[in-house]
Amino acid sequence: MKIQRKFQIIALSFLTAVSITSILISRSISTNTINQQITNNLINTTQSRASHIETLLGEYEELTKTMATGTSFCDAVGESIDHAQRIKTIIESHKEISRIRILDKEGIVIVSTHEDIGMDKSAYEIFLRGKEGVFIGDLHLSSFTHKYVLSISSPILLNKKFAGVLVLNFDADKELFKITTDRTGLGESGEAYLVNKDGYMITPSRFIDDVILKQKVDLKHIEVPNPNGSPDTLLQEEIAIIKDYRGIQVLSVHTHIPEMDWCLVSKIDNKEAFAPVTQLTNSLLLIFVIILLLSILISSVASRTITRPIKRLHEETEEITKGNLNYKVGTTSPDEVGKLSRAFDEMTINLKKSKEELEDYSRNLEKKVEERTRDLEMDISKRKNAEKALYKSQQEFASLFRSGPEALAYVDEKSNILEINPRFTELFGYTLKEVKGRNINDGMIHPPDKIEEGKKVDKIALTKGYINYETIRKKKDGTLFPVSISGSPVIIDNQKKGILEIYQDITKQVRTKEKVQDMLKEIKKDRKNLKKLSLKLIKAQEEERKKISEMIHDDIGQNITAIKINISLIEERIQLKLFPKVKERLIETKSLINNVFEHLHKLSVDLRSPILRDIGLVPALYAYVDRYKERENIDVNFKIINLKKRLTKEIEIVIFSIVQEAFTNISRHALASKVYLCLENKKSKVCILIEDNGKGFNIEDVRDSEDPDLGLGLLEMRERIDSIGGNLDIQSSLGKGTRLLIKIPILEE
Secondary structure, three states, X not given: OOHHHHHHHHHHHHHHHHXXXXXHHHHHHHHHHHHHHHHHHHHHHHHHHXXXXXXHHHHHXXXXXXXXXXXXXXXXXXXXXXXXXXXXXHHHHOOOEEEEEEEEOXXXXXXXXXXXXXXXXXXXXXXXXXXXXXXXXXXXXXXXXXXXXXXXXXXXXXXXXXXXXXXXXXXXXXXXXXXXXXXXXXXXXXXXXXXXXXXXXXXXXXXXXXXXXXXXXXXXXXXXXXXXXXXXXXXXXXXXXXXXXXXXXXXXXXXXXXXXXXXXXXXXXXXXXXXXXXXXXXXXXXXXXXXXXXXXXXHHHHHHHHHHHHHHHHHHHHHHHOOOOOOOOOOOOOOHHHHHHHHXXXXXXXXXXXXXXXXXXXXXXHHHHHHHHHHHHHXXXXXXXXXXXXXXXXXXXXXXXXXXXXXXXXXXXXXXXXXXXXXXXXXXXXXXXXXXXXXXXXXXXXXXXXXXXXXXXXXXXXXXXXEEEEEEEEOOOOOEEEEEEEEEEEEEOOEEEEEEEEEEEOHHHHHHHHHHHHHHHHHHHHHHHHHHHHHHHHHHXXXXXXXXXXHHHHHHHHHHHHHHHHHHHHHHHHHOOOHHHHHHHHHHHHXXXXXXXXXXXXXXXXXXXXXXXXXXXXXXXXXHHHHHHHHHOOEEEEEEEOOOOOEOHHHHHHHHHHHHHHHHHHHHHHOOOEEEEEEEEOOOEEEEEEEEOOOOOOHHHHHOOOOOOOOHHHHHHHHHHXXXXXXXXXXXXXXOXXXXXXXXEOOEO
């Protein structure tokens, strides 16, 4: 685009912007000024007419009150005389009054200017409110005069006591309508009218006939909440642009007449209100067009004056560009274009001189280029050999890096990832695209508590040259696992360029180590338990031997010795034929033999219950419990639930032994007075519950005790239960007794 065209566009754009801005600002200021003037005028007019209406209503109230206290109307409710002449005189002297009525204290019309004497008005608001004080009723159409009137009532008092009500009807068209229909201050399209609390017009319209109490006016835009919280609305003075009852946009002002709950609305059409603004806008637009045309003319002349020397300079410089360095373009003009032309001449001289110097230099340069070319050929040959060696080593390193069996990561000296191998992707779940350029210590593969550790390790690897340690790292899916990390610096041209980090998953090694530790603990524990069981077994065997030995020696041995003596005596007495003495000895011997058999039977039962072997577990337990209660004097509550068939012999023997061992421990250690024993069959399992109210014990103290005798009963019991696939749950605490729950899988016989 030519400079002349650019200059015209810039000038026109600037003038257009300034003109439009000026028009908008002027129009806005004028609109606000006119709007304020119209608003003030409407508000003043509305306030003036509202004040006039309130004054008129006050005069009506005062007149009604004065007449109600006059002698004429007081006499009317006190005496039955004709007051027609008096009322006629009052109406003639007050043209605004069209009707007068007097109601007695019962609400019956007793005096009236029309034919409604005798009518009952006791339920009408005009009477009810008139009893209390002066009351102005709302505007309505009189059924007698057929005019719109305001009814005002006032109480009549005789001797300060209520005697009746005076009601006066004031014609609205006499004064009230004149106030609202006055067009002063409202222009050609303005008007004012009253609206009652129900939203109906109660004064004439300037534009529509017959609107009183028929035309509904929307007052929503001027309703505000009543501060007293009543459902009525409180109307305030306010200017608004709305659609009136005719559907035309108007400027509207309203004010509230609280005494009657009326709203006085004054309005003027927008078209008339803003006519000066429209006229001003048209004038400004005309001025804008004139200025625009002048601007086009001025910008064209100015641009031509400026661009003509430049165009000439352009034509002359084209000669120089063709190679004619002896051509002179300079002018004597003192302006910037003249200075520019003279600068071109100086530039031409310098170019000519530089051209000559460049030709000399190019001739010398050719010789230097030939010499340098020979040197470069030698350097290139050496460099190619070095590049081949470097490429080979890089290929070997890359092959080793990619095929390495461990996860490898190559990071720079700032720990930013440069390369990873496939094993790294397999181990951590990240691809090279996801991690390249990221800092390896940004929490990508580090748990939050290991990030600082990773930074320290990289520093150590760079400074000390090598590091190896075991720690925890995180996979892409958040899984934590143990790793062994080795790191060493990568040195290129005697400079440390980064770190090569090797990651080895040692999950299996750690788990194996943990399993070995657990197994060692279990072996140690089993050895300890085995030692306890061995000592228990030896001790139990010794006790059983001792018990059997004592029983044989004390009971059976003595009886056999006595039998032997008796047999010797019987033999002697038979020889002496002392048969009566023989009979006594035989009877005594028989008794001794019975004792021997009884002791042998008891010993056999203690070693292995024949009831358990022949009849079953339940009868054997009942027999054992009975003997236990009798022997130990401990109350035992024994229950059998859903156990109707015999179990396998192995399980019955284990359960019987467990009960024996548990009851023996209760007798020895628990100091209990009550024991609860329950056997229940539950879904292919037999549950044995043993509870006592004894002193209880600390399970951990017993389990960890170094005393070989302490806890052996429970240990032996647990071993018996484990041997048949069952499990034992022990619950006990000091002072709260002990609870054993044994669950054994069963096969019924």
